[in-house]
Amino acid sequence: MATSVLQPSQLLPEDALHSFQVEAGDPFVFQVAKDQIVRIVDLEGNQAVDTLFYNAQDYADRYSAQDTIREQCNVYLTTGTRLISANGNVLLTITADTCGRHDTLGGACSTESNMVRYDLSKGHMHACRQSFMKGILEWGRGLEKRDIASNINFFMNVPITPDGGLTFENGVSDAGKYVELRAEMDVLMVISNCPQLNNPCNGYNPTPVQILIWDTNVQ
Amino acid sequence: MESSMLWTGTVPGGATWSHVLKRGTALRMTDVEGSANVAAYFLNFDIPAERFNLPDTLKAQHTARLTKGHVLYSDMGRILCSITEDTVGWHDPLCGFSNNTQVEQKYGKASYQQVRNEWHQNARDGFLVELGKYGMGARDLHATVNFFSKVTVDRAGDLRYSANNSLPGSYVELRAEMNVLVLLNTCQHPLAPGSDYAPRPVELSISRVSPPRTNDPCRMHCSENTRGFMLTELFFL
Numbered sequence: 001m002a003t004s005v006l007q008p009s010q011l012l013p014e015d016a017l018h019s020f021q022v023e024a025g026d027p028f029v030f031q032v033a034k035d036q037i038v039r040i041v042d043l044e045g046n047q048a049v050d051t052l053f054y055n056a057q058d059y060a061d062r063y064s065a066q067d068t069i070r071e072q073c074n075v076y077l078t079t080g081t082r083l084i085s086a087n088g089n090v091l092l093t094i095t096a097d098t099c100g101r102h103d104t105l106g107g108a109c110s111t112e113s114n115m116v117r118y119d120l121s122k123g124h125m126h127a128c129r130q131s132f133m134k135g136i137l138e139w140g141r142g143l144e145k146r147d148i149a150s151n152i153n154f155f156m157n158v159p160i161t162p163d164g165g166l167t168f169e170n171g172v173s174d175a176g177k178y179v180e181l182r183a184e185m186d187v188l189m190v191i192s193n194c195p196q197l198n199n200p201c202n203g204y205n206p207t208p209v210q211i212l213i214w215d216t217n218v219q
Numbered sequence: 220m221e222s223s224m225l226w227t228g229t230v231p232g233g234a235t236w237s238h239v240l241k242r243g244t245a246l247r248m249t250d251v252e253g254s255a256n257v258a259a260y261f262l263n264f265d266i267p268a269e270r271f272n273l274p275d276t277l278k279a280q281h282t283a284r285l286t287k288g289h290v291l292y293s294d295m296g297r298i299l300c301s302i303t304e305d306t307v308g309w310h311d312p313l314c315g316f317s318n319n320t321q322v323e324q325k326y327g328k329a330s331y332q333q334v335r336n337e338w339h340q341n342a343r344d345g346f347l348v349e350l351g352k353y354g355m356g357a358r359d360l361h362a363t364v365n366f367f368s369k370v371t372v373d374r375a376g377d378l379r380y381s382a383n384n385s386l387p388g389s390y391v392e393l394r395a396e397m398n399v400l401v402l403l404n405t406c407q408h409p410l411a412p413g414s415d416y417a418p419r420p421v422e423l424s425i426s427r428v429s430p431p432r433t434n435d436p437c438r439m440h441c442s443e444n445t446r447g448f449m450l451t452e453l454f455f456l
Contacts, residue, residue, distance in 0.1 A: 060357040066273075066315030069378070070409055075313065076376040086357065088320055105283070105313070107274020112296030116279050116447050129294075145268055146358045160372040164284030164309065166277050 004100025024206030027135030046171035046203035065150035131192035232418025235345035273362035304392035316342035
């Protein structure tokens with residue numbers, strides 16, 4: 001598999017059913033119906049969009065980074081990648097991608113991991129797992145901390161080297177780049193638009209993203 | 220490191236084992252025959268909502284493999300276990316564990332009714348049954364580590380399984396930095412080639428060990444780990 005598969009979409013924003021803007025530092029929770037298309041747009045460039053997915057019928061059957069990586073024998077996500085759940089189901093497929101590479105090993109920042117990674121004084125800075133927690137508690141329906149499992153970091157660049165190194169590099173995304181996914185079943189999508197200020201994942205400047213939803217059967 | 224042996228035991232291939240590894244003790248796993256695989260998951264036994272977090276472990280130590288000097292982080296910025304000894308050099312944190320569908324596709328179906336204890340087991344079912352004994356389930360099972368196995372990632376991101384990573388007699392030792400619920404499963408690595416169902420046994424031993432000193436190699440491995448130990452020690456104040 002190539003490192004990246006650049007694939008623009010034919011879908012027009014004016015045909016979308018929904019359009020949402022998500023500010024940096026905010027959660028966004030939305031249930032996507034089977035066959036609907038989700039586009040995430042990096043409006044200003046280099047913005048990490050931390051995202052969890054769940055089988056809407058069974059939240060225990062959620063996106064699994066290890067299953068997704070292993071089943072595709074590749075650590076990066078791009079056009080054609082199937083997002084696999086813990087029970088081996090395909091939750092969504094990436095159908096278009098103008099960025100070319102997305103991470104699923106870097107996880108989501110937390111106030112606690114900020115203390116470890118940067119400084120004990122950083123524990124009061126905003127973090128993705130604060131947003132995930134707020135998002136799932138407001139959504140309710142029994143979701144709690146143990147449901148915050150592995151996530152995808154759309155537009156984030158975390159290269160793995162052949163000798164087993166891992167680094168956070170400057171993003172490969174740019175203003176207006178997007179990734180599009182087709183829901184293969186009804187899925188719950190939980191986004192944290194990353195507030196991180198301590199590493200280059202957001203270019204040290206967290207910015208808003210746009211979420212567009214299309215219904216394929218009305219095209 | 221001073222140590223005194225408290226217990227030894229063997230886990231056969233394809234089995235699941237759990238134990239609350241107490242702070243101040245260490246668990247040594249020995250690959251008796253070579254080419255074993257031990258899928259492992261860890262939780263803070265005192266507060267099980269706190270559990271092993273793979274991305275935090277990899278990010279803090281800038282690594283996509285695990286060996287001596289590395290530690291295993293929880294999702295709360297604390298250290299569950301430190302890798303204090305390792306004669307293997309590379310343990311796989313990327314590929315997760317086998318499930319029923321995979322094992323049946325790869326090795327064929329062999330039920331308990333047919334072959335008794337030679338039946339084809341898978342790691343996911345093993346973990347779920349074991350977690351159930353502690354009142355937990357599928358929602359509590361997150362990413363795991365594969366000890367003794369090696370999978371490399373090339374420049375394009377493709378995975379490659381390395382055969383013969385672990386020789387007979389290889390061992391790795393985990394020092395508990397809190398009271399850790401350890402779950403181990405000895406099914407084959409999901410990317411191990413071949414169609415022979417042949418999971419390997421591991422020998423386990425538990426020793427009492429001295430607490431990590433100020434110059435402990437895991438503590439000094441990187442400034443992130445020094446802070447991780449500080450936060451772990453704070454938990455016990």
